[in-house]
Amino acid sequence: MSTPTDCTAILASWEAQRPDAIAIAFGGSTWTWAELAGRVRRNAAAQRAAGLIPGDRIAVLDLNHPSCLELTLACAQVGTANAVVNFRLAPPEIVYVINDARARILFVGPEFAGIVEKLREELPTVERVIRIGGADDEYEAWLAAHEPDADADAEAHRATPDDCFVQLYTSGTTGFPKGTMLTHRGMLAHARNSAIDMDLGPDARVQVAMPLFHVGGTSFALLGISVGARLVMMRLPDPAAALEMLEAERITHTFLVPALLAAMTKIPGAAERDYSALKALSYGASPMPLPVMRASLALFPGVMRQVYGMTEQSGAVSTLGPADHSDPAVAHRLVSAGTPVRGVEIKICDPGSGEPVPTGAPGEIWVRSEQVMGGYWGKPEATAAAITPDGWLRSGDGGHMDADGYIYVTDRIKDMIISGGENIYPAEIERVLAEHPSIDDVAVIGVSDEKWGEVPKAVVVAAPGTIVDTQQMLAWCRERLASFKCPKSFDVVTALPRNPTGKILKKDLRKPYWEGRERQVV
Structure with missing residues (x-):
């Protein structure tokens, strides 16, 4: 059998090989591969009946639910793309993402139906809102109203490796998020590279705990689907429920x-559970404080794998395996991001000239692989700035590579803050704070936090004749930003440090808060 080059072929392959095996388990219900494939074909038929054509977007605003994966896989068949909305965003940000995607149909979970009703008039491209789950579910009736795609219908759009079928939004350095277009080629390359690295096959049971708006959710789920594994999905990443699932479902x-x-690690009785089925516990997307690292290694010995990745590369690009976590002789590697996964090239370049730097010297991390995104939706200039003509993605992360090929992420070229797995660009927060009449100047930095790795801090200069009320500032932010983006503290200063050209010296602002700490950025 030839190697599938698109996700439609992947699904058909597992339907043919393992029709009665469980593909997805969620909330006490299960779907076999035959049932999943049938639902995806109905979904594709429903999209076509709604007038959607290749290149159109739909959007999902919901907590984790199998319908989001069904929609993504149906988009792969139709040539459309699923713009999965971060449900933690504030209403103005939700409006921006849906409008930027120009979504024609919006699928919404019960927790967000009220929000969408209030925002409906601000979503001009949305032709229909379909509720998923709960007492007012419309999704099942929408599927049932359409017969599964016939072979002739399925041939109406023949997927190509470079088709975008899922669009995940990353925070933007200009203050607005960008739609990262993820393709069949990129997602399947990531699945192929990671599956080999993690010894992942059809007998695996894959826990999907991360939100599907995050690459660690959707990409990890598609990784499991690509190898025919059973997905066991969580609606929300609850720590006690996640531990129970690891044991009960033999993850x-x-x-x-x-x-x-x-x-x-702090759940009572956590160490008394049986995790013997666990082969690989991958972690990443935010800094790992060393005390948390030690507690996790004690709870899950021999299976911890750090991954460093990015949405623009469809997921992980490097990994630090279990051997490097347990060998005292290389304990210094615990603060590294490991080595490139197979199929991925990484080099460190001078961020100004783009030339490679010597081994051990700091620079910007550049990545090249088939995993790379198709570009930023509707932003050709941003795409050209991120991807070089010869295929290198400029990550925006600063770091170095040692003589053994281990990558150390030491800073962020673009000043991004990673808090609890969420990417936060200071420009988004600065844009909101700068609009307040009592603020004359503002800079947002990431400061160390034992729970979240790092959190946003706002350093502000008061406008002449005004006093900055930090509680008022926080309320102002909460009305306009997701709660995880809101500054957790404020410093009021007389002036911000700047270089001769006027650029704020954020490195100087950050320094007092990181002195004496081993900083691990993944």
């Missing part, structure tokens, strides 16, 4: 963020 592979791991 073999999972991906978690350090904040969730930290909470799991």
Whole structure:
């Protein structure tokens, strides 16, 4: 059998080989591969009946639910793309993402139906809102109203490797998020590279705990689907429920963020459970404090794998395996991001000239692989700035590589803050704070936090004749930003440090808060 080059072929392959095996388990219900494939074909038929054509977008605003994966896989068949909305965003940010995607149909979970009703008039491209789950579910009727795609219908759009079928939004350095177009080629390359690295196959049971709006959710789920594994999905990443699931479902592979791991290690009786089925516990997406690392290694010995990745590369690009976690002779590697996964090239370049730097010297991390995104939706200039003509993605992360090929992420070229697995760009917060009449100047930095790795801090200069009320500032932010983006503290200063050209010296602002700490950025 030839190697599938698109996700439609992947699904058909497992339907043919393992029709009665369980593909997805969620909330006490299960779907076999035959049932999942049938639902995806109905979904594709429903999209076509709604007039959607290749290149159109739909959007999902919901907690984790199998319908989101069904929609993504149906988009792969139709040539459309699923723009999965971060449900933690504030209403103005939700409006921006849906409008930027120009979504024609919006699928919404019961927790967000009220929000969407209030925002409906601000979503001009949305032709229909379909509720998923709960007492007012419309999704099942929408599927049932359409017969599964016939072979002739399925041939109406023949997927190509470079088709975008899922669009995940990353925070933007200009203050607005960008839609990262993820393709069949990129997602399947990531699945192929990671599956080999993690010894992941059809007998695996994959826990999907991370939100599907995050690459650690959707990409990890598609990784499991690509190898025919059973997905066991969580609606929300609850620490106690995640531990119980690891034992009860005999989970073999999972991906978690350090904040969730930290909470799991503190659950009473956590060490008394049986995790013997677990083969690989991957973690990443935010800094891992060393105390959390030690507690996690004690709870899950021999299976911890750190991954460093990015949405623009469809997921992980490097990994630090279990051997490097347990060998005292290389304990210094615990603060590294490991070595490139197979199929991925990484080099360190001077961020100005783009030339490679000597081994051990700091620079910007550049990545090249088939995993790379198709570009930023509707932003050709940003795409050109991120991807070089010869295929290198400029990550925006600063770091160095040692003589053994281990990558150390030491800073962020673009000043991004990673808090509890969420990417936060200071420009988003600065844009909101700068609009307040009592603020004359503002800079947002990330400061160390034992629970979340780092959190945003705002350093502000008061406008002449005004006094900055920090509680008022926080309320102002909460109305306009997701709660995880809001500054956790404020410093009021007389002036911000700047270089001769006027650029704020954020390195100087950060320095007092990171002195004496071993900083691990993943």
